[in-house]
Every structure is written in structure tokens, then in C-alpha cells.
Amino acid sequence: MVITRRTQQQRRAQAEAALLNAAAELVVQRGVRSLTLARVGEQAGYSRGIVTHHFGSKQALLDRLAHATQSGFVPGIEDLPPGLDRLLRFVDGYVGALADIGVMNRAFLLLWAEAATTSDLAPFFRERDETFRAHLRSDVTAGVADGDMRPDVEPDDVAVAVVGQLRGIGLQHLLDPQAVDTARLRHTVTDYWRRALRLP
Numbered sequence: 001m002v003i004t005r006r007t008q009q010q011r012r013a014q015a016e017a018a019l020l021n022a023a024a025e026l027v028v029q030r031g032v033r034s035l036t037l038a039r040v041g042e043q044a045g046y047s048r049g050i051v052t053h054h055f056g057s058k059q060a061l062l063d064r065l066a067h068a069t070q071s072g073f074v075p076g077i078e079d080l081p082p083g084l085d086r087l088l089r090f091v092d093g094y095v096g097a098l099a100d101i102g103v104m105n106r107a108f109l110l111l112w113a114e115a116a117t118t119s120d121l122a123p124f125f126r127e128r129d130e131t132f133r134a135h136l137r138s139d140v141t142a143g144v145a146d147g148d149m150r151p152d153v154e155p156d157d158v159a160v161a162v163v164g165q166l167r168g169i170g171l172q173h174l175l176d177p178q179a180v181d182t183a184r185l186r187h188t189v190t191d192y193w194r195r196a197l198r199l200p
Contacts, residue, residue: 012054015046015050015054016054016064018044018045018046019040019041019044019046019050019051019054019055019061020064020065020068021044021103021104022040022041022043022044023035023040023043023061023065023107024065024068024069024103024104024106024107025043025103025107026039026040026043027065027106027107027110027111028103028106028107028110031110031114032062032110032111032114032118032121035058035061035062036058037051037052037055037057037058037061038051040061059120062111062120062121063124065107065111066108066111066121066124066125066128067124068104069104069105069107069108069111074089074090074093074094074097077089077090077093081142082135082138082139082141082142082143083139083142083143083146083148084139084143084146084148084149084194084197084198085148086139087136087139087140087143087162087193087197088190088193088194090136090139091162091166091186091189091190091193092186092187092189092190094166094170095166095169095182095185095186095189095190096182096183096186098169098170098173098180098182099182099183101170101173101174106174109167109170109171109174110174111125112125112128112129112167113171129163132159132163133156133159133160133163134159136155136158136159136162136163137155137156137158137159140153140155140158140159140197141155143197147199148198148199149197149198149199150197150198150199150200153197158197162193165189169185169189
């Protein structure tokens with residue numbers, strides 16, 4: 001039997017993934033303000049020294065966590081050409097994915113909400129939201145050019161409204177999952193944007 005030993009790089013990557021997952025769990029369970037290096041180490045089954053070694057400070061940990069939690073809710077959308085269809089599929093997929101949202105995505109929504117009052121988090125989430133809006137603007141611009149959307153649609157306004165709506169639904173679902181029927185709501189929200197954007 002051959003025993004394959006993990007390299008130092010593999011051990012480091014595994015430890016960092018475990019620490020980031022523990023940090024995400026703590027954000028979900030207790031909130032950002034209660035996050036400490038010691039608690040992250042305890043949650044992950046490591047010492048505080050290991051957490052400090054990997055991240056150096058709470059701010060560095062939060063920065064890495066913010067980047068780690070930004071994975072998309074709707075895989076496969078990036079393979080579609082910009083336009084009305086991609087926008088509608090994204091809206092539908094985003095709301096639908098909330099039914100089985102993982103700890104990293106939960107932490108992302110909570111960190112995003114916290115960024116409004118935490119200057120250390122704000123720059124990253126401003127940049128992240130601008131990227132989100134840019135994708136939506138490209139869908140609207142392409143949809144208008146293709147003749148699938150009304151010519152008077154304003155891409156910037158649609159992008160801000162869609163981001164606000166989706167993030168808001170996500171936060172409501174975190175607060176009270178029973179009040180947000182994602183299976184029904186995904187169709188309602190998608191149909192709303194179809195009717196609002198499409199040519200008559």
C-alpha cells in the first residue's frame with residue numbers, strides 16, 4: 001500500500017480552507033463583530049497561533065473571507081451571451097439558489113449588509129457590487145441592441161434595482177426562511193423583470 005503524503009502547500013491550503021469555513025460559520029452564527037482569531041481557531045480545531053500565522057490580523061482574515069465568499073450563486077451563466085435571456089436566467093437562478101444556500105453564501109450576504117456600517121469592509125463590497133452591476137448593464141445594453149428589450153430602458157437603473165432586489169430577498173430569506181417561498185418567488189420575480197423589460 002502506497003501512502004501519499006501531502007505537501008506543505010497542500011496542508012497549508014487545507015488549513016486555510018478550514019479556517020475560512022470556520023470564520024464563515026461564526027459570521028452566520030454570531031455576526032461579524034464577534035469574530036476573533038481565537039474563536040476562528042477554536043471553531044476550526046486549530047490554535048489561535050495558526051490563524052495568526054495564516055492571516056496576521058482580523059482585518060486580513062475578513063479580507064480573505066470576503067474574497068472567498070464571493071463565489072457565484074448561479075453557475076453556468078457566464079457561458080451565455082449577454083442579453084435578456086441571460087439576465088432572466090440569472091434572476092431566476094439566484095432566487096432559486098437561496099433555498100439551499102451554503103454557509104459561504106450566507107456569510108457573503110451578512111458581510112455585504114455589514115459593509116454599509118463597517119468602513120473596513122466597504123471598499124471590497126463596493127467593488128464587488130460594481131462588478132455585479134456591470135454584468136447586468138451589459139445584459140440590458142445587449143438586450144436593447146438585439147431588440148429584445150424596450151429602447152427606453154436605462155441600464156444603470158435596472159442594474160441597481162436588480163442588485164437591490166436580489167440582495168434584499170437574500171437577506172429576508174436569512175432572517176425568516178419560512179416567510180420567503182423561493183420556489184414560488186423565483187417565478188414571480190423573473191416574470192416581473194420579463195414584463196418590465198420586454199418590448200410590448
